[in-house]
Amino acid sequence: MNTAIVYYSKHHENTLKLLKSLQEVDPSLVLVDVTKEPDFDLSRFERIGFASGIYFSRFAKQIVEYEEKHLPNGKEVFFIYTHGAPVIAFVVSKVKKIAKNKGAKIIGVFHSRGYDTYVMKRFGGIAKKHPNEKDMKRIQKFYQKL
Numbered sequence: 001m002n003t004a005i006v007y008y009s010k011h012h013e014n015t016l017k018l019l020k021s022l023q024e025v026d027p028s029l030v031l032v033d034v035t036k037e038p039d040f041d042l043s044r045f046e047r048i049g050f051a052s053g054i055y056f057s058r059f060a061k062q063i064v065e066y067e068e069k070h071l072p073n074g075k076e077v078f079f080i081y082t083h084g085a086p087v088i089a090f091v092v093s094k095v096k097k098i099a100k101n102k103g104a105k106i107i108g109v110f111h112s113r114g115y116d117t118y119v120m121k122r123f124g125g126i127a128k129k130h131p132n133e134k135d136m137k138r139i140q141k142f143y144q145k146l
Contacts, residue, residue: 004030004042005049005080006067008060014082014131015051018112021136022143034062043072047107047146050095051080059095067098077104078146080139081111082131110142 003026009016016031023029032040042048050067052059059081071077077099079092092109099106112135131139 001046002028002030002044003047003049004032004040004045005051006032006034006040006042006063006070007049007051007080008034008062009051009053010060014112015053015080018080018082018131018135018139019051021140025140025144034060034066038062038066039070042070042075045075047076047078048072048104049078049080053082054091057091059091064094064098067095071099071102071104074103075105076107076146078106078108079110081109107146108142110139112139 005019005022007015007019009019019031023031030045048071050059050063052063055061058064059079079095081091096106112131
């Protein structure tokens with residue numbers, strides 16, 4: 001199934017590291033950096049992912065705005081996010097709501113810890129050494145089951 005993932009990955013590129021590991025199991029996977037291709041056309045893809053680090057308990061605003069503007073109706077959609085501190089499921093509530101309003105079928109949500117120096121910068125950050133190999137294997141299994 002042809003798949004594209006629109007992503008926003010800044011600071012330590014935790015999200016991008018996970019996504020690149022997906023290309024090992026699916027070389028045809030198209031990764032779209034929302035900051036470089038803000039008007040990329042998703043209409044030819046059957047399955048669309050949105051991936052982001054978590055910023056103040058939310059997906060990056062660039063991803064939210066892109067999804068609102070460019071997600072075609074009726075697609076299969078999944079979400080991937082990385083976070084430093086433990087988070088709960090509400091971080092995907094806004095992006096899920098947008099998808100549902102566009103008639104999308106939500107087929108999965110994946111999250112992983114990611115190195116974060118925003119809050120605990122003085123102490124060297126949190127979730128050091130993440131994403132790691134175990135995280136890469138977990139996301140690959142998630143993707144293969146979609």
